[in-house]
Amino acid sequence: MKIALGVTGGVAAYKAAELVRRLQQEKLDVQVVMTRSAREFITPLTFAALTGKKVITEMFGADDAAPANVESAIEHIAVAQRIDLLLVAPATADILGQFAHGIAGDFLSTLYLATKAPVVVAPAMNVNMWEHPATQENLKTLRARGVHVVDPEEGYLACGMTGAGRLAATEAIVEKVCGVLGLRHDLEGQTVLVTAGPTREDIDPVRFLTNRSSGKMGYALAEAASRRGARVVLISGPTDLPVPEGVDWVPVRTTEEMRNAVRERAREAQVVIMAAAVSDYRPAAAQSQKLKRGDDRLTLELEPTPDILAELGREKGSRILVGFAAETDRLAENARGKLARKGADMIVANDVTQEGAGFDTDTNIVTLFLRDGREVPLPKLSKFDVANRILDQVLQLRQR
Ligand code: C5P
Numbered sequence: 001m002k003i004a005l006g007v008t009g010g011v012a013a014y015k016a017a018e019l020v021r022r023l024q025q026e027k028l029d030v031q032v033v034m035t036r037s038a039r040e041f042i043t044p045l046t047f048a049a050l051t052g053k054k055v056i057t058e059m060f061g062a063d064d065a066a067p068a069n070v071e072s073a074i075e076h077i078a079v080a081q082r083i084d085l086l087l088v089a090p091a092t093a094d095i096l097g098q099f100a101h102g103i104a105g106d107f108l109s110t111l112y113l114a115t116k117a118p119v120v121v122a123p124a125m126n127v128n129m130w131e132h133p134a135t136q137e138n139l140k141t142l143r144a145r146g147v148h149v150v151d152p153e154e155g156y157l158a159c160g161m162t163g164a165g166r167l168a169a170t171e172a173i174v175e176k177v178c179g180v181l182g183l184r185h186d187l188e189g190q191t192v193l194v195t196a197g198p199t200r201e202d203i204d205p206v207r208f209l210t211n212r213s214s215g216k217m218g219y220a221l222a223e224a225a226s227r228r229g230a231r232v233v234l235i236s237g238p239t240d241l242p243v244p245e246g247v248d249w250v251p252v253r254t255t256e257e258m259r260n261a262v263r264e265r266a267r268e269a270q271v272v273i274m275a276a277a278v279s280d281y282r283p284a285a286a287q288s289q290k291l292k293r294g295d296d297r298l299t300l301e302l303e304p305t306p307d308i309l310a311e312l313g314r315e316k317g318s319r320i321l322v323g324f325a326a327e328t329d330r331l332a333e334n335a336r337g338k339l340a341r342k343g344a345d346m347i348v349a350n351d352v353t354q355e356g357a358g359f360d361t362d363t364n365i366v367t368l369f370l371r372d373g374r375e376v377p378l379p380k381l382s383k384f385d386v387a388n389r390i391l392d393q394v395l396q397l398r399q400r
Pocket of ligand 1: 255279305306310326338
């Protein structure tokens with residue numbers, strides 16, 4: 001996987017060299033981007049030698065001598081699209097301020113705005129700068145936007161003061177990066193069953209009832225769990241999505257088929273995540289012949305489908321059970337109701353009327369409602385990030 005490492009101008013910049021080495025040991029392909037002030041502390045040559053790649057230092061032109069050209073002027077877009085993650089270590093108070101306020105003053109701050117990849121920052125600065133309300137406000141803004149922060153450590157600082165502000169240990173930064181990329185094998189030995197997509201309930205041989213589910217959330221969960229070392233069974237209604245590598249894929253069509261597949265395969269799973277938008281009703285009788293057009297009103301009689309999640313909830317054992325709740329109103333109330341009614345350990349609730357949430361988007365805005373009463377609201381994140389946050393909670397529940 002490819003990451004960009006932004007190095008900004010602090011005494012801790014020299015530690016970024018060691019960090020590059022450790023990231024490479026994790027098989028990450030590192031492109032270093034340096035701010036102008038970082039180059040006062042350490043030369044690009046060090047990073048070029050370590051990565052075997054030209055270090056990006058300027059927005060326009062590869063170095064001060066070279067004239068601006070089209071390739072370098074649009075390079076930030078190319079890098080932004082290429083990377084799986086943007087890491088900034090050390091991150092100065094200045095760069096946090098630029099990120100928080102959307103100021104695209106140089107290559108690194110422009111890259112932050114241009115990329116859709118997850119962002120990790122490891123701040124390092126003088127203790128007073130760290131504790132300043134301006135810095136803390138900026139961090140709050142960034143956290144709310146889904147930026148991952150590796151907090152600095154307490155200790156002796158280069159300025160002679162003691163307190164918080166020392167760059168986090170290299171291992172802590174590497175751990176966070178690998179965690180966000182889903183490269184930690186913390187689900188090794190577990191079987192995770194995920195349902196995804198819509199179901200189709202036949203009305204007649206050519207028509208069916210369905211919904212707007214794309215399957216993206218469930219497929220992201222399957223991919224994330226698989227990357228974290230789990231054996232994954234993905235029971236999927238009809239979607240156009242590619243099947244994640246290494247996943248045991250079980251295609252189904254109707255709620256009844258999904259129910260049978262889930263009941264059969266749940267036995268082998270320690271974790272069941274029902275992300276599918278299962279139909280709650282189906283035509284009471286599917287017609288064997290195509291319904292003909294007529295002048296009278298047509299009434300379609302529907303009957304409830306079996307609630308797969310609630311069925312599993314009744315014979316749950318030690319299994320962790322996660323359900324989804326797509327709501328258009330009274331989110332918390334409905335989610336808490338489902339938690340109890342379905343016997344689930346967690347309900348992932350989203351308000352599908354919100355921009356950037358729900359069906360057929362690449363992002364989601366959810367709140368996790370947990371059996372112990374906790375509520376974990378998450379900012380707008382990619383569905384892959386949401387998947388990893390859900391799996392983090394699942395792991396905590398497993399460890400209890
Ligand atoms: O009650 P509601 O359909 O909103 O609940 C949503 C949750 O229940 C989802 O996790 C969905 O996969 C699951 N469900 C189910 N069987 C149904 C309907 C929903 O397992 N028939």
